Amino acid sequence: MDALQSVDRTKLPQHIAIIMDGNGRWAKERGEDRVYGHHEGVVSVREIVNGCAELGISYLTLYAFSTENWNRPKEEVNALMELLVNTIRKEAEELKKNNVRMHVIGDFCSLPEICQKELNEAIDMTAANTGLNLILALSYSSRWEMIDAAKKMAADAVSGKLKPEEINDTIFHKYLNTAAFPDPELMIRTSGEYRISNFLLYQLAYAELYFTDVHWPDFRKPQLYEALLNYQQRERRFGKTSEQIQTNTPQHA
Numbered sequence: 470m471d472a473l474q475s476v477d478r479t480k481l482p483q484h485i486a487i488i489m490d491g492n493g494r495w496a497k498e499r500g501e502d503r504v505y506g507h508h509e510g511v512v513s514v515r516e517i518v519n520g521c522a523e524l525g526i527s528y529l530t531l532y533a534f535s536t537e538n539w540n541r542p543k544e545e546v547n548a549l550m551e552l553l554v555n556t557i558r559k560e561a562e563e564l565k566k567n568n569v570r571m572h573v574i575g576d577f578c579s580l581p582e583i584c585q586k587e588l589n590e591a592i593d594m595t596a597a598n599t600g601l602n603l604i605l606a607l608s609y610s611s612r613w614e615m616i617d618a619a620k621k622m623a624a625d626a627v628s629g630k631l632k633p634e635e636i637n638d639t640i641f642h643k644y645l646n647t648a649a650f651p652d653p654e655l656m657i658r659t660s661g662e663y664r665i666s667n668f669l670l671y672q673l674a675y676a677e678l679y680f681t682d683v684h685w686p687d688f689r690k691p692q693l694y695e696a697l698l699n700y701q702q703r704e705r706r707f708g709k710t711s712e713q714i715q716t717n718t719p720q721h722a
């Protein structure tokens with residue numbers, strides 16, 4: 470029986486978040502330029518988006534470019550932005566056809582104008598889709614997001630729209646870039662690094678973390694199914710005891 474057949478369709482995470490790491494190392498191992506690794510990474514993006522859509526996963530967040538990635542050599546940053554623009558331009562129709570709805574989180578205004586334009590077009594084109602929500606984290610970092618939320622809350626407090634004593638988990642969540650999405654239940658990081666790297670720090674509070682040595686360009690559907698099988702073996706306790714969980718069905722939100 471292959472991994473897909475073993476995946477229990479009734480116990481899938483609603484939201485998967487992925488740190489797509491290892492493009493550079495994958496390319497280097499083949500004597501190629503880092504950018505070649507990013508190009509192959511796009512093939513994995515396509516396959517994982519399709520894999521999630523086929524399984525009926527509702528949300529997939531991909532960490533495509535972090536705030537810190539701006540510090541990479543200029544040529545690599547330019548190549549990544551160009552790849553992003555070309556990929557979105559090429560794939561938008563396919564996303565639309567496959568009922569995938571695209572979203573972006575991150576400091577949108579810091580992206581090159583051409584990138585913003587292509588992204589906005591793809592977001593508009595797919596806005597009516599009801600299948601997988603594909604969330605691209607671009608120029609994103611969790612600390613940026615939380616500071617941005619704090620600024621907006623402070624402004625609303627000053628203008629009288631928000632009472633500081635009323636701030637709770639629900640209200641705080643509304644000020645985050647991810648306000649419209651449930652928290653991920655599963656976070657995958659490829660390429661053998663055991664870090665969260667400023668990714669969804671607030672939202673991953675109760676996520677199951679899955680780390681694999683596989684570099685992102687080699688992370689395809691079979692590797693996704695392996696991650697899901699691993700997730701399905703975990704007991705999600707949300708701070709409760711194992712006994713409490715066994716008498717109450719754990720939530721998947």
Ligand code: FPP
Binds near residue numbers: 492507605
């Ligand atoms: C990490 O590998 C990967 C990135 C910084 C970029 C990820 C981008 C893509 C997969 C392509 C564009 C995505 C979309 C959604 C069109 P790394 O370069 O840090 O690898 P290394 O750790 O081996 O150096």
